Amino acid sequence: MEGHVNVTVLSRSRYEGGEDVLAFAGNGLLKRTERGWHLRYTASSQDGSHMASDVRLEDGRATVRNITGDYTLLLDPRETTQARIPTQLGALTMAVTTRGLDWQLEEAPGRIMMDYTLTALGQTLSDLHLTVYLTYK
Numbered sequence: 001m002e003g004h005v006n007v008t009v010l011s012r013s014r015y016e017g018g019e020d021v022l023a024f025a026g027n028g029l030l031k032r033t034e035r036g037w038h039l040r041y042t043a044s045s046q047d048g049s050h051m052a053s054d055v056r057l058e059d060g061r062a063t064v065r066n067i068t069g070d071y072t073l074l075l076d077p078r079e080t081t082q083a084r085i086p087t088q089l090g091a092l093t094m095a096v097t098t099r100g101l102d103w104q105l106e107e108a109p110g111r112i113m114m115d116y117t118l119t120a121l122g123q124t125l126s127d128l129h130l131t132v133y134l135t136y137k
Contacts, residue, residue: 001108005030005134007041009051014127024051030105030134035059037105039112039132055112055132057103062114075116077101083118095119110134 009024028041036058044050052067061076074081075098084091100115112132118125 001105001110001134001136002030002032004028004137005039005041005110006137007039007043008133009043010131010133012129015125022049024049026051027137028134030110033058037103039134041132057105057112060101061098062101062112064114073116075101075114085118092120094125105134108134108136 005028007024007026007028011020011022011024013020022045024043024045026041026043028039031038033056036056039055039057040053042050042052050068054065054067056063060078061074064073064075066072069086071083071085073083073096075096077098077100081096081098083094083096085094095118097117097119098115099117100113103112104110105112111134114130115128117127
């Protein structure tokens, strides 16, 4: 599977006191790279929020650049990584613990699954599960 794709993103974020479940739909471009895959996409939800992401899947890990929020996450099931996420009060450094990372992009429909936790100052801020579904345009 390679080329222009339709993208559906399902996101579940659990945090102290609640849970957000969001769905986004849009389009993107999926390319095979020397070491894996590269997906760049934009998507919108029914409430009008937008997201733009650049995802590289290589060597058993994912580099997820959130273009909308201007931050990058390195998801690596073998180790906890760090991310600096901008906030209204300045950048916050978070630990990123990847519990699950899987993708199937050889045939349509394609799927990318990312399951990770964001922790700062010893407190879990969010427990996220993100699935990206891809179909040909």
